[in-house]
Amino acid sequence: MRPIGILKWQLAKRLSVLPHVFVLALWLLHSPISSNGHTPSQSPSNCESRSAAAEAAENAGKAEQAIGLYRRALAENPRWAKGWESLGILLADRKEFVQAREAFQNLVKVQPRRGDAWALVGICEFRMGEYDLAVEHMEQARTFEFADDTLFRLVYYYT
Secondary structure, X not given: OOHHHHHHHHHHHHHHHHHHHHHHHHHHHOOOXXXXXXXXXXXXXXXXXXXXXXXXXXXXXXXXXXXXXXXXHHHHXXXXXXXXXXXXXXXXXXXXXXXXXXXXXXXXXXXXXXXXHHHHHHHHHHHOOOHHHHHHHXXXXXXXXXXXXXXXXXXXXXX
16 A cells, blocks of 8 residues: 555545534634634624624524525635634534535635644545545644634644
8 A cells, every 4th residue: 555545545544534523613613713703804893793703603503594695704804813813613624525615715815824724624634535635735734823722632643
């Protein structure tokens, strides 16, 4: 077996529990890595009001409406890290992994040294069957800080 084939097999074997852990990881990651969840160029009041509206829609069982609210807000402010994170989580919860990966990739663009964001990109790629990219991004995640120890341990265990 080629080395990359072994890596794929090991990753697939270890990630067999991933669907169960994925929801936990998404829940734990819903808190931002920074204390306020905003990048320096953001207006906290605008971000907070948009987030509150989207969260209210989500809590009311209107995930589609929340996704639309996040997308509109992010069109106006593409540097809003918390928005990309929340949008990615909503999409991943709906098993829309292609779109969730795009949201997490945008989060990585805004906060490139955020290990949990890289890990979520890799998890989405694994769920999409793109194992080489999943391994690459999970290994990239290991080089950065994580907001949550559970996801950190998950990445180290599975890569």
